[in-house]
Amino acid sequence: xxxxxxxxxxxxxxxxxxxxxxxxxxxxxxxxxxxxxxxxxxxxxxxxxxxxxxxxxxxxxxxxxxxxxxxxxxxxxxxxxxxxxxxxxxxxxxxxxxxxxxxxxxxxxxxxxxxxxxxxxxxxxxxxxxxxxxxxxxxxxxxxxxxxxxxxxxxxxxxxxxxxxxxxxxxxxxxxxxxxxxxxxxxxxxxxxxxxxxxxxxxxxxxxxxxxxxxxxxxxxxxxxxxxxxxxxxxxxxxxxxxxxxxxxxxxxxxxxxxxxxxxxxxxxxxxxxxxxxxxxxxxxxxxxxxxxxxxxxxxxxxxxxxxxxxxxxxxxxxxxxxxxxxxxxxxxxxxxxxxxxxxxxxxxxxxxxxxxxxxxxxxxxxxxxxxxxxxxxxxxxxxxxxxxxxxxxxxxxxxxxxxxxxxxxxxxxxxxxxxxxxxxxxxxxxxxxxxxxxxxxxxxxxxxx
Amino acid sequence: xxxxxxxxxxxxxxxxxxxxxxxxxxxxxxxxxxxxxxxxxxxxxxxxxxxxxxxxxxxxxxxxxxxxxxxxxxxxxxxxxxxxxxxxxxxxxxxxxxxxxxxxxxxxxxxxxxxxxxxxxxxxxxxxxxxxxxxxxxxxxxxxxxxxxxxxxxxxxxxxxxxxxxxxxxxxxxxxxxxxxxxxxxxxxxxxxxxxxxxxxxxxxxxxxxxxxxxxxxxxxxxxxxxxxxxxxxxxxxxxxxxxxxxxxxxxxxxxxxxxxxxxxxxxxxxxxxxxxxxxxxxxxxxxxxxxxxxxxxxxxxxxxxxxxxxxxxxxxxxxxxxxxxxxxxxxxxxxxxxxxxxxxxxxxxxxxxxxxxxxxxxxxxxxxxxxxxxxxxxxxxxxxxxxxxxxxxxxxxxxxxxxxxxxxxxxxxxxxxxxxxxxxxxxxxxxxxxxxxxxxxxxxxxxxx
Numbered sequence: 069x070x071x072x073x074x075x076x077x078x079x080x081x082x083x084x085x086x087x088x089x090x091x092x093x094x095x096x097x098x099x100x101x102x103x104x105x106x107x108x109x110x111x112x113x114x115x116x117x118x119x120x121x122x123x124x125x126x127x128x129x130x131x132x133x134x135x136x137x138x139x140x141x142x143x144x145x146x147x148x149x150x151x152x153x154x155x156x157x158x159x160x161x162x163x164x165x166x167x168x169x170x171x172x173x174x175x176x177x178x179x180x181x182x183x184x185x186x187x188x189x190x191x192x193x194x195x196x197x198x199x200x201x202x203x204x205x206x207x208x209x210x211x212x213x214x215x216x217x218x219x220x221x222x223x224x225x226x227x228x229x230x231x232x233x234x235x236x237x238x239x240x241x242x243x244x245x246x247x248x249x250x251x252x253x254x255x256x257x258x259x260x261x262x263x264x265x266x267x268x269x270x271x272x273x274x275x276x277x278x279x280x281x282x283x284x285x286x287x288x289x290x291x292x293x294x295x296x297x298x299x300x301x302x303x304x305x306x307x308x309x310x311x312x313x314x315x316x317x318x319x320x321x322x323x324x325x326x327x328x329x330x331x332x333x334x335x336x337x338x339x340x341x342x343x344x345x346x347x348x349x350x351x352x353x354x355x356x357x358x359x360x361x362x363x364x365x366x367x368x369x370x371x372x373x374x375x376x377x378x379x380x381x382x383x384x385x386x387x388x389x390x391x392x393x394x395x396x397x398x399x400x401x402x403x404x405x406x407x408x409x410x411x412x413x414x415x416x417x418x419x420x421x422x423x424x425x426x427x428x429x430x431x432x433x434x435x436x437x438x439x440x441x442x443x444x445x446x447x448x449x450x451x452x453x454x455x456x457x458x459x460x461x462x463x464x465x466x467x468x469x470x471x472x473x474x475x476x477x478x479x480x481x482x483x484x485x486x487x488x489x490x491x492x493x494x495x496x497x498x499x500x501x502x503x504x505x506x507x508x509x510x511x512x513x514x515x516x517x518x
Numbered sequence: 519x520x521x522x523x524x525x526x527x528x529x530x531x532x533x534x535x536x537x538x539x540x541x542x543x544x545x546x547x548x549x550x551x552x553x554x555x556x557x558x559x560x561x562x563x564x565x566x567x568x569x570x571x572x573x574x575x576x577x578x579x580x581x582x583x584x585x586x587x588x589x590x591x592x593x594x595x596x597x598x599x600x601x602x603x604x605x606x607x608x609x610x611x612x613x614x615x616x617x618x619x620x621x622x623x624x625x626x627x628x629x630x631x632x633x634x635x636x637x638x639x640x641x642x643x644x645x646x647x648x649x650x651x652x653x654x655x656x657x658x659x660x661x662x663x664x665x666x667x668x669x670x671x672x673x674x675x676x677x678x679x680x681x682x683x684x685x686x687x688x689x690x691x692x693x694x695x696x697x698x699x700x701x702x703x704x705x706x707x708x709x710x711x712x713x714x715x716x717x718x719x720x721x722x723x724x725x726x727x728x729x730x731x732x733x734x735x736x737x738x739x740x741x742x743x744x745x746x747x748x749x750x751x752x753x754x755x756x757x758x759x760x761x762x763x764x765x766x767x768x769x770x771x772x773x774x775x776x777x778x779x780x781x782x783x784x785x786x787x788x789x790x791x792x793x794x795x796x797x798x799x800x801x802x803x804x805x806x807x808x809x810x811x812x813x814x815x816x817x818x819x820x821x822x823x824x825x826x827x828x829x830x831x832x833x834x835x836x837x838x839x840x841x842x843x844x845x846x847x848x849x850x851x852x853x854x855x856x857x858x859x860x861x862x863x864x865x866x867x868x869x870x871x872x873x874x875x876x877x878x879x880x881x882x883x884x885x886x887x888x889x890x891x892x893x894x895x896x897x898x899x900x901x902x903x904x905x906x907x908x909x910x911x912x913x914x915x916x917x918x919x920x921x922x923x924x925x926x927x928x929x930x931x932x933x934x935x936x937x938x939x940x941x942x943x944x945x946x947x948x949x950x951x952x953x954x955x956x957x958x959x960x961x962x963x964x965x966x967x968x
Binding site: 101103225228229238239256257260261275277292293294295296297298299314315316319322323326327329330331333334335336340341342343346349350353354356357358360361363364365367368371372375378382383385386387388389390391392393394396397398400401403404405406408409412414415416417425428429432433436437440441444491492493496497500504 | 675706765772780783785786792796799800804806807810814817821822832838841844846850851855859883886890891942947954
């Protein structure tokens with residue numbers, strides 16, 4: 069029932085391509101879902117992939133192209149004429165069409181639009197191109213079923229029959245007035261169970277959640293999740309129904325957002341994948357490593373300032389990676405919890421309560437970890453005063469690290485900056501420096517070295 | 519058009535509760551969406567929340583209870599009698615009903631089930647309780663519309679009218695045979711545009727993607743995303759249609775998975791939130807901190823082994839936090855990219871290619887970072903040979919760290935272990951130890967201290 073991409077299928081397809089067995093190839097591919105064909109194309113070399121795209125008709129290839137990886141799609145589109153791309157666009161739903169057009173160079177884009185055959189389709193796509201990609205307008209499609217509140221059930225069914233011809237799946241029947249203002253939705257239940265002469269006005273459900281075209285895409289995702297919506301209508305400033313967003317597009321927004329936070333926490337800027345080039349990966353990774361390096365050089369300076377400790381307490385220097393690790397780990401934990409909490413709107417209570425909580429938490433963790441250090445000292449024959457000093461300094465480092473990890477994201481968020489940048493290397497680097505300074509400073513106070 | 523939770527609304531509601539103005543309260547709440555009411559309840563104290571739940575009728579409260587935070591729901595359910603819970607369950611769709619029942623203690627669960635009034639509903643729920651929560655069976659609901667392939671369009675509309683009474687939204691009309699085997703789906707288009715005497719057999723679409731009841735929930739999420747499905751039918755071993763999964767439930771799976779990976783990378787076991795208790799947070803965080811501490815104590819040992827370097831090259835010890843930071847950051851970057859790649863199935867090519875790529879990438883990054891260290895050495899008056907030694911050791915550390923970060927998750931994944939555990943503290947800790955050892959070892963080879 070389900071397709072599994074195997075090496076045999078790929079080998080078979082390559083053999084067909086090499087032998088130019090077009091009939092066999094078409095027959096094999098026509099039975100597959102376009103998402104599966106897109107997956108196969110990613111396994112072929114570019115000439116082979118292009119051969120298949122040229123072989124199949126645009127009704128099939130349009131969806132395949134929309135499913136391809138952005139890099140592959142870019143190369144495929146470069147190999148097609150404007151006329152050919154326009155034919156693909158003609159087959160696509162408006163939202164996918166607009167997304168693909170947005171990937172083309174400006175001049176090419178205009179050439180393609182000029183050659184789209186279906187005038188209404190072209191008009192709809194042009195409208196979508198106006199909107200920012202990160203907004204509800206940029207996510208929505210124009211394909212939807214709307215009926216006028218003044219129609220009867222009978223007229224409604226007749227008109228829907230017309231409209232439905234173009235769409236495969238209908239999720240919601242929207243009800244609008246003569247000005248195209250969104251009034252509500254009509255359930256299939258009402259449509260099926262009401263007499264054909266009843267006006268829609270009397271049976272539609274006016275409770276409907278909608279978003280404005282300029283609503284932020286992440287906000288759309290939150291609303292759809294909160295109200296468990298599969299589809300949401302989009303309205304303009306005059307509350308006219310202009311499109312709808314289906315949840316599959318929103319799932320991509322949710323995943324992208326989660327991926328971005330994850331990459332940020334791991335010290336990777338930009339959206340990179342395991343299969344990107346060494347150059348793309350370097351650009352995404354090197355800046356954070358340089359930040360970490362500068363932090364490390366900062367700690368070199370700090371330790372030079374405390375180098376008199378080398379005379380009597382050289383072991384202090386053996387503990388610096390441990391202190392840095394603790395400061396880093398605690399900071400990352402605290403910031404990750406806050407960043408997730410902010411994303412899900414469940415960071416409640418006053419800053420003061422949060423401060424007390426973090427300090428309490430750090431005390432518990434710090435004391436347990438301190439006891440382990442003291443035990444380690446006993447086993448390895450360290451001076452007791454020295455072990456206690458290390459435990460105590462570490463405890464202070466952990467408290468400060470937790471506070472930095474908690475409050476830096478909160479402060480960034482209050483200033484409208486994405487708090488996720490305060491996770492990962494940013495927090496580990498700053499905590500390394502603070503941690504090492506604090507560690508030596510407290511040790512100096514207790515042990516009194518000069 | 520959209521609800522915004524304000525302090526005014528909360529204050530107003532608390533005032534109504536205190537003054538026992540039940541009519542005003544009901545009127546205000548009836549206009550709100552159940553998800554909004556659930557949000558309001560989270561802002562109230564427990565007695566106030568319970569007051570509202572007892573006030574409203576079960577048709578409304580059932581959905582509210584299903585939307586509450588698990589902790590709040592647990593307390594609410596404890597305050598309701600088995601009979602009252604059974605009434606709520608009666609109003610819920612089967613999947614939500616089963617989820618709530620699963621949260622009850624075993625004995626309570628049986629009491630509640632025995633008191634569900636609608637026999638068919640109870641039977642459906644009992645069936646769902648059989649399935650593992652992480653499988654398609656555990657995600658699906660029994661509410662769906664199915665028509666027999668042998669019916670005519672007319673009979674089909676009549677039967678649907680019956681079935682549709684119970685459901686608000688219809689996404690797909692499934693077609694089954696006399697044995698309840700899933701045959702395909704019927705589009706609204708065909709239903710609207712075909713003569714009433716046509717048998718369903720002639721107009722249904724046999725292309726339909728389904729999942730088995732025992733399919734893993736993450737696999738279901740992948741399939742629905744790949745094929746852009748809003749709903750997917752679930753079949754049993756005999757290919758009989760037994761339920762359907764809508765995408766809103768799958769969105770939760772996707773988010774949970776992303777959250778889990780993120781928390782794993784940040785060194786947090788278990789699913790915790792910013793508002794959990796100090797004790798819950800400690801249990802989730804302390805184990806990873808202990809791991810980090812043990813790693814740090816390991817580096818103390820390593821440095822003690824190289825302490826002869828203190829005589830002539832004490833600055834080496836100032837550089838250990840820098841080396842640890844580089845090893846940690848590089849390791850986390852590499853592992854994060856691989857873990858994401860494995861989750862999205864886009865880690866392709868042979869291990870050998872990946873090895874070359876990581877080494878190439880590390881060489882580029884390492885050389886740039888090494889140049890910065892040499893420049894730092896010149897500015898701060900370090901011996902040139904010494905600066906070069908540090909750069910070279912750091913380069914080796916970066917290469918090894920990248921390899922560990924890349925291959926540990928790949929190997930874990932091949933052995934069927936979740937590669938996400940190899941991110942965060944695990945990789946930083948092991949890379950700290952390897953890094954510091956390698957750093958001193960190479961420095962010793964070059965500088966030749968005894």
